[in-house]
Amino acid sequence: MLDFQPDADELAVAAIARRVADEVLRPAAARLDREGGFPRESLATLAREGLLGIAVPRELGGRGAGALAYSLAVTELADACASTTVALCVNNMVAEVVAHFGTAAQREHHVPRLCDGRHVVGAFALSEPGAGSDPAAMRTRARPTDRGWVISGSKLWITSGSDAGLFVVWARTSDDPGARGISTFLVPGDTPGLRRGRPEHKLGLCGSTTVPLDFEACEVGPEALLDEPGRGFRVAMMALDGGRIGIASQALGIGRAATRAATVWARDRFGTAVPQAIQFALADNATELDAAAVLTHRAAWLKRRGLPFSQQASMAKLMASERAVASCNRALAVLGAAGQDRELPLERFVRDVRVTTIYEGTSEVQRIVLARDIVRRFAEQGRA
Numbered sequence: 001m002l003d004f005q006p007d008a009d010e011l012a013v014a015a016i017a018r019r020v021a022d023e024v025l026r027p028a029a030a031r032l033d034r035e036g037g038f039p040r041e042s043l044a045t046l047a048r049e050g051l052l053g054i055a056v057p058r059e060l061g062g063r064g065a066g067a068l069a070y071s072l073a074v075t076e077l078a079d080a081c082a083s084t085t086v087a088l089c090v091n092n093m094v095a096e097v098v099a100h101f102g103t104a105a106q107r108e109h110h111v112p113r114l115c116d117g118r119h120v121v122g123a124f125a126l127s128e129p130g131a132g133s134d135p136a137a138m139r140t141r142a143r144p145t146d147r148g149w150v151i152s153g154s155k156l157w158i159t160s161g162s163d164a165g166l167f168v169v170w171a172r173t174s175d176d177p178g179a180r181g182i183s184t185f186l187v188p189g190d191t192p193g194l195r196r197g198r199p200e201h202k203l204g205l206c207g208s209t210t211v212p213l214d215f216e217a218c219e220v221g222p223e224a225l226l227d228e229p230g231r232g233f234r235v236a237m238m239a240l241d242g243g244r245i246g247i248a249s250q251a252l253g254i255g256r257a258a259t260r261a262a263t264v265w266a267r268d269r270f271g272t273a274v275p276q277a278i279q280f281a282l283a284d285n286a287t288e289l290d291a292a293a294v295l296t297h298r299a300a301w302l303k304r305r306g307l308p309f310s311q312q313a314s315m316a317k318l319m320a321s322e323r324a325v326a327s328c329n330r331a332l333a334v335l336g337a338a339g340q341d342r343e344l345p346l347e348r349f350v351r352d353v354r355v356t357t358i359y360e361g362t363s364e365v366q367r368i369v370l371a372r373d374i375v376r377r378f379a380e381q382g383r384a
């Protein structure tokens with residue numbers, strides 16, 4: 001039976017996130033968006049509150065609270081500051097990857113540092129110029145040497161790349177084509193030859209950094225290799241499955257904040273005579289975001305129980321990001337001209353939400369993955 005009802009521990013984590021969102025993230029969000037840069041202070045608070053490794057096992061310094069607690073917490077935090085939340089999501093994803101695929105030494109060295117902020121935050125370096133939706137087209141290479149590996153190449157759009165203390169990096173280690181021959185490396189931020197570029201000027205999430213990286217003969221030891229050589233594509237795809245629950249939850253938080261802002265505005269502007277068109281907009285927002293939350297919590301529930309959840313995470317990410325974008329746009333319309341006002345948070349929500357349909361697999365990529373799965377499933381049933 002499916003029962004997505006959070007238990008007391010999961011609700012407790014969500015309550016901590018809501019308190020931190022209200023007391024720390026919300027008051028800083030507009031300034032962070034305006035001034036740009038990396039949300040270092042907010043992340044330090046999140047580390048102190050134990051939110052940088054929500055689903056990471058306790059023995060590695062995480063909360064061990066599971067994917068549903070993670071989803072609920074991310075929604076609370078994104079309701080206040082989507083910029084800080086994207087850095088938190090990537091850190092949680094990196095910590096989970098190392099906890100899952102790392103050797104005992106890798107796990108014990110890196111995961112506690114990702115959870116308590118000693119690594120500042122983790123970064124996930126997969127995308128490259130010309131290899132975003134199709135990471136198997138990547139060109140970054142890692143050549144074996146008698147002292148380990150030398151990484152050469154470029155990455156693009158790397159969240160928190162300006163300040164991260166640890167990078168998970170994917171690179172080709174053989175001439176095998178496509179997804180084969182890709183391996184995963186753990187590269188500390190101070191490794192010589194790792195160059196961080198200037199942060200991109202983005203539409204949204206302006207209070208987080210997204211940077212290009214250059215690896216110029218970047219030398220790492222043998223201990224940098226994560227999992228076996230040639231299995232990196234699988235590591236990346238498994239990480240993104242979990243990551244999509246985070247991005248769906250982030251989208252839900254932004255959509256909820258926009259809907260609340262529109263509701264308060266409509267009540268103050270129209271009193272008891274809210275026009276029916278606006279009532280419909282609020283009703284559609286609430287219905288669509290609730291439907292997306294059910295899909296997101298289903299994926300998280302499956303992940304927490306160790307059951308397959310890849311397809312459900314794709315559905316959740318597709319639905320939550322698309323419906324959150326629609327909800328923010330409707331909320332903007334409710335405010336009329338005031339929706340354009342930079343003194344109000346709504347225009348920030350509209351800018352911040354847009355990328356949720358793009359990163360960790362665009363909506364088109366989710367549809368391609370889902371369609372492939374649907375065709376295979378019906379074929380297995382002998383019905384196609």
Ligand SMILES: Cc1cc2nc3c(=O)[nH]c(=O)nc-3n(C[C@H](O)[C@H](O)[C@H](O)COP(=O)(O)OP(=O)(O)OC[C@H]3O[C@@H](n4cnc5c(N)ncnc54)[C@H](O)[C@@H]3O)c2cc1C
Pocket residue numbers: 090123124125126127130131132133134156157158159160202205210355358359360361362363364365368
């Ligand atoms: C703010 C931000 C933060 C990011 N953070 C990270 C990060 O931390 N780490 C990281 O590795 N990456 C990160 N990314 C990169 C992100 O994951 C990629 O931008 C995304 O995967 C899309 O790749 P692309 O930009 O190269 O677009 P492209 O792959 O060039 O796609 C362009 C368009 O074509 C469509 N398209 C592509 N292929 C197909 C197809 N076969 N069928 C149908 N449509 C297709 C896409 O859906 C899209 O609409 C980030 C991006 C942003 C904007």
